[in-house]
Amino acid sequence: MSHCIFCKIISGDAPGEIFYQDDEVTVFKDIKPASNFHFLAVPKEHILADKGGDVDDVRLGFHLPPFNSIAHLHLHVISPASGMSTLSRLIFKPNTWWFSSVIVRILF
Incomplete structure (x- = not known):
């Protein structure tokens, strides 16, 4: 989805500090972290x-x-x-x- 910022981070089209990635999920640091460890675990597809x-x-x-x-x-x-x-x-x-x-x- 071209308007989805998470899809852009996953594809490398938007900045994001990626901590983990596999075929199905990407984990990256929140852009405005609430604490030292604040991550988003995002499926690579809009699955639901x-x-x-x-x-x-x-x-x-x-x-x-x-x-x-x-x-x-x-x-x-x-x-x-x-x-x-x-x-x-x-x-x-x-x-x-x-x-x-x-x-x-x-x-x-």
Whole structure:
């Protein structure tokens, strides 16, 4: 996407301090870091809408310690959020002690 600044950083058409890169993801320093270590991990493709996910019905978030079952940072991307079971709605309930939501505004 020619108007996407992240795509431009990934392709080298815009400046960015890249710390890691593979075939699927690029990690670079935030342009206005909030602390010493402030990075953005960005998929190289616009994956959610391109794969059929509903960008208007999505839940994004992280389980917080001690409620995370895997000690490796990972983001949950759930779409459609309205299709979750009752149990999943509890496990992934936004802004609880065990699940911190990420609010997203997708611009096209």
